[in-house]
Amino acid sequence: MNILVCLKQILDPEIPARDFRVDTVKREADRGSASLVTNIFCENALETALQLRERTGSARITVLSYGPPSAEDSLRKALAMKADAAALVLNDGNQNPDPFTTARVLAAAIRKIGTFDLIMVGREAGDWGAGQTGGLIAEELGMPCVSFVDRIESNDGQLKLNRQTDTGWEVLEASPPIVVSVTNDEHNLPRIPKVRDVMMSYRQPLTNLSLDDLGIDAHEARAGNSYYQVAELSIPQKETHCEFVTGDTLDQKVGSLAQRIIEVTSAM
Amino acid sequence: MNPADATRQIYWNISHIWVMYLLLLPTVAIAGYGIYRQFARWRRGLPAARFDRPAKRVQLLVKHAFAQRRTARNRYAGLFHRLVTYGFIVLTIATTIVALDADFGTTIMRGNFYLYFQSFVVDIFGALVMVGIGMAATRRYLMRPKQLVYTNEATLILAVIFLMCLQGFLIEGWRIAATNDPWGAWSPFGNAVARGSLQLMSVEAIRGAHGGVWWSHVVLSFGFIAWVPYTKMMHVITAPLNIYTANLVPLGATLRSIDFEKAESFGVNSFEDFTWKDLLDLDACTECGRCTSVCPANIVGKELSPRDIILQLRDLMHEELRISDFGFRIDKPKDKIRYETSGSNSDKSAIRNPQSAIIAAVPATSPLSLWQCTTCAACMQACPVFIEQMPKIVDMRRHLVMEEADFPDSMQEAILSLERRGHPFSGTQSTRIDWTEGLNIRQVSETDDAEVLLWVGCGGALIERNQRVTRATAQLLEQAGVKFAIMGREEKCSGDPARRIGNEFLFETLAKENVANLNKHHVKKVVTACPHCFNTFKNEYPQYGGRFEVFHHSEYLADLVSEGRLKSHTGSDKKITFHDPCYLGRQNGVYDAPRELVQISTKESVVEMERSRKKSFCCGGGGGMSFVEEPPDKRVNQERAREVLESGADVLAVGCPFCMTMMEDGINARKGEREVKVMDVSELLWEAAQPRAAETFVTTPG
Ligand code: SF4
Ligand code: SF4
Numbered sequence: 001m002n003i004l005v006c007l008k009q010i011l012d013p014e015i016p017a018r019d020f021r022v023d024t025v026k027r028e029a030d031r032g033s034a035s036l037v038t039n040i041f042c043e044n045a046l047e048t049a050l051q052l053r054e055r056t057g058s059a060r061i062t063v064l065s066y067g068p069p070s071a072e073d074s075l076r077k078a079l080a081m082k083a084d085a086a087a088l089v090l091n092d093g094n095q096n097p098d099p100f101t102t103a104r105v106l107a108a109a110i111r112k113i114g115t116f117d118l119i120m121v122g123r124e125a126g127d128w129g130a131g132q133t134g135g136l137i138a139e140e141l142g143m144p145c146v147s148f149v150d151r152i153e154s155n156d157g158q159l160k161l162n163r164q165t166d167t168g169w170e171v172l173e174a175s176p177p178i179v180v181s182v183t184n185d186e187h188n189l190p191r192i193p194k195v196r197d198v199m200m201s202y203r204q205p206l207t208n209l210s211l212d213d214l215g216i217d218a219h220e221a222r223a224g225n226s227y228y229q230v231a232e233l234s235i236p237q238k239e240t241h242c243e244f245v246t247g248d249t250l251d252q253k254v255g256s257l258a259q260r261i262i263e264v265t266s267a268m
Numbered sequence: 269m270n271p272a273d274a275t276r277q278i279y280w281n282i283s284h285i286w287v288m289y290l291l292l293l294p295t296v297a298i299a300g301y302g303i304y305r306q307f308a309r310w311r312r313g314l315p316a317a318r319f320d321r322p323a324k325r326v327q328l329l330v331k332h333a334f335a336q337r338r339t340a341r342n343r344y345a346g347l348f349h350r351l352v353t354y355g356f357i358v359l360t361i362a363t364t365i366v367a368l369d370a371d372f373g374t375t376i377m378r379g380n381f382y383l384y385f386q387s388f389v390v391d392i393f394g395a396l397v398m399v400g401i402g403m404a405a406t407r408r409y410l411m412r413p414k415q416l417v418y419t420n421e422a423t424l425i426l427a428v429i430f431l432m433c434l435q436g437f438l439i440e441g442w443r444i445a446a447t448n449d450p451w452g453a454w455s456p457f458g459n460a461v462a463r464g465s466l467q468l469m470s471v472e473a474i475r476g477a478h479g480g481v482w483w484s485h486v487v488l489s490f491g492f493i494a495w496v497p498y499t500k501m502m503h504v505i506t507a508p509l510n511i512y513t514a515n516l517v518p519l520g521a522t523l524r525s526i527d528f529e530k531a532e533s534f535g536v537n538s539f540e541d542f543t544w545k546d547l548l549d550l551d552a553c554t555e556c557g558r559c560t561s562v563c564p565a566n567i568v569g570k571e572l573s574p575r576d577i578i579l580q581l582r583d584l585m586h587e588e589l590r591i592s593d594f595g596f597r598i599d600k601p602k603d604k605i606r607y608e609t610s611g612s613n614s615d616k617s618a619i620r621n622p623q624s625a626i627i628a629a630v631p632a633t634s635p636l637s638l639w640q641c642t643t644c645a646a647c648m649q650a651c652p653v654f655i656e657q658m659p660k661i662v663d664m665r666r667h668l669v670m671e672e673a674d675f676p677d678s679m680q681e682a683i684l685s686l687e688r689r690g691h692p693f694s695g696t697q698s699t700r701i702d703w704t705e706g707l708n709i710r711q712v713s714e715t716d717d718a719e720v721l722l723w724v725g726c727g728g729a730l731i732e733r734n735q736r737v738t739r740a741t742a743q744l745l746e747q748a749g750v751k752f753a754i755m756g757r758e759e760k761c762s763g764d765p766a767r768r769i770g771n772e773f774l775f776e777t778l779a780k781e782n783v784a785n786l787n788k789h790h791v792k793k794v795v796t797a798c799p800h801c802f803n804t805f806k807n808e809y810p811q812y813g814g815r816f817e818v819f820h821h822s823e824y825l826a827d828l829v830s831e832g833r834l835k836s837h838t839g840s841d842k843k844i845t846f847h848d849p850c851y852l853g854r855q856n857g858v859y860d861a862p863r864e865l866v867q868i869s870t871k872e873s874v875v876e877m878e879r880s881r882k883k884s885f886c887c888g889g890g891g892g893m894s895f896v897e898e899p900p901d902k903r904v905n906q907e908r909a910r911e912v913l914e915s916g917a918d919v920l921a922v923g924c925p926f927c928m929t930m931m932e933d934g935i936n937a938r939k940g941e942r943e944v945k946v947m948d949v950s951e952l953l954w955e956a957a958q959p960r961a962a963e964t965f966v967t968t969p970g
Contacts, residue, residue, distance in 0.1 A: 016697045016698060016699050033699075033757050037688055193673060194671060194672065195669070195673075195771065195772075195773045195774075196671060198773070199528065199773070
């Protein structure tokens with residue numbers, strides 16, 4: 001089975017809230033001292049793929065990213081986790097492409113580097129959280145898409161997918177090729193790579209692609225926001241008010257507290 | 269009767285002496301083979317440079333092999349061990365002299381030397397050996413301390429030595445009786461045997477018995493000599509050898525670095541990965557148990573036992589590193605059982621080379637145990653023969669981390685955070701400079717006239733309680749007029765937790781990065797409130813080109829006090845005890861500076877806990893253990909908290925951000941018993957240095 005996992009490198013979402021700044025003019029997050037990390041849901045997707053390969057014993061995993069040169073680190077880390085091959089489409093245009101652009105670029109790259117039975121993406125990225133790319137890649141490639149998957153099994157080429165829903169799980173069967181977006185679960189926590197493999201990952205080949213290589217409208221892709229624009233970006237201000245409920249007896253206090261809760265929540 | 273002629277006839281009653289010489293051949297052959305085998309085995313280890321600075325090594329030998337300073341820390345054991353050692357030395361010299369006179373025609377055994385030494389001194393020391401053996405047996409069979417290893421071999425050794433001495437006295441006494449030796453009285457115990465025997469036996473019978481016992485003495489002694497290299501008695505050779513080749517660096521500098529370009533494997537999981545010195549360490553163990561008896565993890569009931577790691581690896585090594593035995597092998601190699609690996613992610617584990625693996629091959633090296641070590645180095649400090657237990661534990665951790673990626677989840681989280689954010693506290697909401705709020709602290713990038721860098725450390729910057737300590741330290745420096753600066757956001761973890769957890773690769777990355785950054789800012793002097801950073805800067809960074817003058821804040825502040833730049837106005841009469849951080853005290857020998865600060869903060873004298881200074885007991889937080897949730901009934905910090913409460917102190921002074929967290933938690937868990945406040949030495953000094961009342965103590969940011 002040929003598996004492709006898409007990875008996105010993002011700003012470390014775990015920086016202290018106080019350190020988080022946005023550039024309101026450029027309408028993007030300020031990097032500040034934050035490090036760059038692989039989006040956690042993408043790592044969940046990779047871990048799910050690795051486990052599927054362990055179970056089937058014979059799958060090949062390729063990782064793909066569309067990003068700046070630094071995104072190579074995310075791909076190297078994936079190689080250290082034992083992905084088989086890696087490719088980077090260099091983003092030398094708008095650093096915050098919208099999901100349509102991203103999906104178009106990734107789909108073009110996928111068509112270019114091989115044929116895949118299973119294309120996996122993270123359910124959303126920890127920076128903008130749009131959660132669109134998986135579905136749009138499927139659209140571009142003309143494949144079916146299953147979202148919020150946390151476990152995949154393969155049976156004679158048929159895939160059994162565990163899909164999280166608001167109320168529980170759905171179990172789906174699907175025939176490849178297919179796109180799935182992966183969500184997190186206690187079973188797909190990304191593994192820690194062995195140091196030996198981390199070192200080896202820097203000696204492995206990595207395919208570099210440019211937008212011009214992909215046979216898409218590179219000019220439009222470089223612009224990156226053909227479908228939507230961020231109109232305004234700000235950090236919500238947190239305000240706290242303290243109010244004491246009155247009443248002489250406990251019953252009265254509880255009563256007025258309940259009353260206030262109803263008032264406040266209905267005003268929201 | 270002229271004392272100048274005093275002597276005795278050698279072999280007076282013994283014929284066929286050639287038989288003795290004949291017996292000597294197999295004795296030497298068997299013992300020689302035993303010794304050869306051990307040397308051959310050690311030579312299979314990797315190289316290690318342990319013959320530099322011979323003067324220092326000889327000094328160590330005198331102090332610890334001859335004077336046995338560490339053995340003597342246990343008064344009783346130290347006494348009997350010295351009785352036996354010195355007795356043996358004297359008896360060996362005496363026997364050598366007899367051999368010289370008998371075979372080489374010398375006449376040393378004459379006159380006063382014969383009377384004072386060969387008769388009197390030897391007689392007394394022979395008796396002292398027996399007293400020593402008696403004391404050892406009393407300890408082993410009546411007092412039965414837990415730290416000993418109870419084997420038949422140990423029993424047999426005691427019995428044989430006792431018997432040899434007894435035979436010696438019988439031989440001597442019966443010779444005195446039968447020859448009516450005019451100088452007999454110079455051997456008081458031998459003489460007593462002579463008097464007693466004459467009451468009971470005829471001279472003829474004594475003569476006959478003498479011959480029998482003499483030959484049995486030869487057989488027993490030769491047998492013993494042949495047997496020694498196969499028993500723990502081999503320590504008469506390995507102990508001095510091991511002490512001579514000991515690691516001469518401070519305990520905090522004993523972890524070795526890895527050449528990642530060349531190394532075939534990272535860390536240790538086979539005897540081939542050890543150096544010859546590590547292998548010698550295994551054979552040098554005397555089974556005394558001192559290491560395990562001071563191991564904090566073991567004391568609170570965990571599985572870790574440094575003694576068992578050494579002994580079980582020794583046995584495994586004898587099994588696996590076979591040296592030609594000329595076909596005499598009787599025992600078959602044992603089947604390997606893998607031991608309990610919980611605490612790590614055992615199901616993921618695929619030990620690289622199971623054939624020769626040592627991790628989990630014996631119970632003592634189960635990952636469960638290896639992940640309990642706080643790297644406090646108490647074991648190394650206690651070992652009378654300078655065995656390095658802790659670095660071996662870290663070596664095995666390195667294998668688990670770097671080759672298997674198999675280690676406790678909470679430690680993985682710390683490592684991941686270190687990789688990503690340069691600090692181990694995943695999820696912290698603090699930044700490196702939050703503590704500076706409201707203070708006017710300069711960063712190295714903004715100044716070029718700072719005399720010293722205040723290295724804050726992750727603990728001092730990111731753990732809220734410790735931010736107050738950092739503020740106190742910074743304010744004291746300011747008050748003393750010290751021009752200092754901080755790295756601010758440029759600071760990254762020193763790498764200590766990564767190294768102790770076993771990710772040497774990450775440690776090296778952090779070390780190189782920090783050193784380059786510090787050198788870029790021309791930093792020369794560093795002061796830090798974290799003993800782990802202190803140790804890393806002092807003992808580990810020089811290897812990466814970072815040569816700084818490093819001070820623990822207690823040292824730096826104590827200097828400022830003695831220069832008169834800081835004054836204490838204390839009127840406090842609090843009883844304060846000080847908890848020595850392992851990486852400051854035991855591993856780097858700084859004991860006095862923090863105590864000086866404590867002393868000037870109170871009118872009472874410093875309260876000492878039962879275990880303090882060299883013998884101090886770990887808070888439980890070193891070696892990455894502060895990231896691990898310990899089982900509630902086996903917590904090192906609670907054992908230490910018990911001792912704090914029992915000391916009667918009102919305040920526990922600490923000098924380490926990890927000790928602060930661990931000890932506050934430990935004491936909180938025993939809150940019902942008595943209120944004890946935990947304060948850093950700098951906080952105490954800051955409080956005492958304020959001319960006004962303590963209410964003005966500004967410690968919270970903003
Ligand atoms: S370093 Fe400390 S915790 Fe580790 S084995 Fe030695 S005494 Fe025990
Ligand atoms: S390692 Fe050292 S302290 Fe521990 S039992 Fe052996 S000789 Fe004693």
